[in-house]
Amino acid sequence: MRDIATELASWRAAGKRFALASVIGVSGSAPRPLGTALAVDEAGVAVGGVSGGCVEGAVYDACLEVLETGHARVERFGYSDEDAFAVGLTCGGEVDVLVVAVETTDDAYDRVLGALHSGDGIALCRYIDGPETGRAFTVRADADGWGVDRAVVAMLSRGESGRLDVPDGTVAVEAHLPPPRLIVFGAIDFAAALVTMGKFLGYHVTVCDARPVFATEQRFPAADEVVVDWPHRYLESTSIDDRTAVCVLTHDAKFDVPLLERALCLPLGYVGAMGSRRTHQHRRDRLIEVGLTDRELARLRSPIGLDLGGHTSEETALSIAAEMVALGHGATGRLLSETDTPIHRRKAGRQPVPTATT
Structure with missing residues (x-):
């Protein structure tokens, strides 16, 4: 409804x-x-x-x-x-x-x-x-x-x-349930397209960046909120749950490493980070240096998104959103024509009513 x-x-x-x-x-x-x-x-x-x-x-x-x-x-x-x-x-x-x-x-x-x-x-x-x-x-x-x-x-x-x-x-x-949250860290051009995609998918979307000249409502009119703060500090102070998606688009170590160090230890539904494979390896080495385990690092989706071959901001946003949807439903992200798994995945059940006990 x-x-x-x-x-x-x-x-x-x-x-x-x-x-x-x-x-x-x-x-x-x-x-x-x-x-x-x-x-x-x-x-x-x-x-x-x-x-x-x-x-x-x-x-x-x-x-x-x-x-x-x-x-x-x-x-x-x-x-x-x-x-x-x-x-x-x-x-x-x-x-x-x-x-x-x-x-x-x-x-x-x-x-x-x-x-x-x-x-x-x-x-x-x-x-x-x-x-x-x-x-x-x-x-x-x-x-x-x-x-x-x-x-x-x-x-x-x-x-x-x-x-x-x-x-x-x-x-x-x-x-x-209340709409799930999508927190986009990095007020860059790719973020604007991802905000629009997130709203289309029903997320409550927040954009956060430490740079006030870029983190403005004028640049992200579709966002539910635009926050000027250091990413790791904002993540520590805001409410999250296991449906929350975090997308790190800054690909700047001074922002990314403190943020991901915290994000990968929280019960988030999705954590992805933008950057080349070289950037990802450098970022991973830094996260190992600050003490993250292999299990925590395995939760990081980087380079972010599915392999769609796109280049534009909109194509990149679609790639990221597709990965978020696939992981959220426990799907593979592969071509349906090459799989034999159920097309539609859902949670439903028939439940008994509990009675009071003394």
Whole structure:
């Protein structure tokens, strides 16, 4: 739902009633992840999508029907061997789609949209079977309690969407973590393209450089923040987690070595550094001198990025972003035509609800 949050917020502000179709289950080579959504208002205007085009028409029709009846339902779409032109996923996967009518009084959606706007962690939970099918409630990342709330918070902490078995049915949990951070060290020309790419991928992007003449908002208008500080000092003072990506573009030892000495010892999701192979070897020797181990050095992606053969700032940013995405999903970064591994990787599961113990 994050992809269409802006449109849904405007519909809510205008008092519009609409249908929301959300992916709540996937199997095989289904093209879109859990939480992907298509919304249709009463005028027939549609935003978003659930399948990359395979079943959009059928889901659109289901939205119109649910808007008319007000009754939520779950639809399953898959590939039909008997009729390749039947409604289904020609990629061979299956998706379960929950279609609900979002009434003007459904304040759970306002809470989710507000959290998405502010960057807070929240889970949208909806019953997908039984008499309460479609009923929505939310659980925030800082919720404290037992039963459903505790189970949802555990899923949310892992960024895990999926199904949760509860005493009165089954709930689809759609987890929304705050955007991951991308910290770009080095206010150079390559950084501007990487900032734009990072925002496109949904990161909260920070540019940091010790040189105030280069680290300006005018040079990086797409960044969420531009910080003038020594890179290692800023990294020590800012909040990070295991989804945070750090890209070191300065290729200047006086900045790089103190920064990487700290970054490679932190639980970061990605650490990459720009420079030639000669620069990388020199940098590695300096890091060994300051005491980094082989295990810590193995975490460094340098020279940064995948081998795409590009030269421009934009091509370099694409190379870096591609490596970040591949590593984040545990993928190889190789040509898909030369591999036989699953195209889509996802985390999903069916969780029991814990009960209180004394």
